[in-house]
């Protein structure tokens with residue numbers, strides 16, 4: 001009993017970061033595969049592909065992978081530009097935002113990410129909504 005209390009106390013003082021979502025998404029390699037498939041889906045999606053014309057694909061892939069890795073609790077640091085600044089001149093509509101999220105879910109599905117993990121990642125992305133839409 002004392003040992004359990006001691007362990008519980010240690011955990012409260014020195015909490016381990018929760019990396020379970022990161023693991024469920026297949027760590028950085030799994031997330032990189034999801035982002036790659038997301039890119040293919042974006043290119044085919046008439047609702048949003050015009051917005052991405054001329055962008056640096058390798059940089060987008062690296063930065064979005066880092067961002068999703070960090071958000072899911074993984075050992076990555078997003079070093080790209082701030083969300084509001086990045087999306088400032090795009091006039092992104094609700095439909096376009098939803099289209100991107102829909103494609104991300106499809107990409108996770110294609111990579112066999114569990115439904116619970118998909119929902120948890122989307123939940124962590126939602127606070128970015130006002131910055132991305134510049135509201």
Ligand code: HEM
Nearest residue numbers: 048051052055059060063064067080092096097100125132
């Ligand atoms: C959950 C929603 C979204 C997230 C998490 C997100 C995240 C990101 C990130 C991390 C980057 C930086 C990549 C880089 O450095 O090149 C980026 C860039 C970009 N995003 Fe988003 N984004 C979202 C929604 C959207 C939507 C809905 C659109 C348009 C329909 C969009 C269009 C773009 C474009 C065109 C760039 C490249 C900008 C540039 O290179 O100057 N994003 N986004």
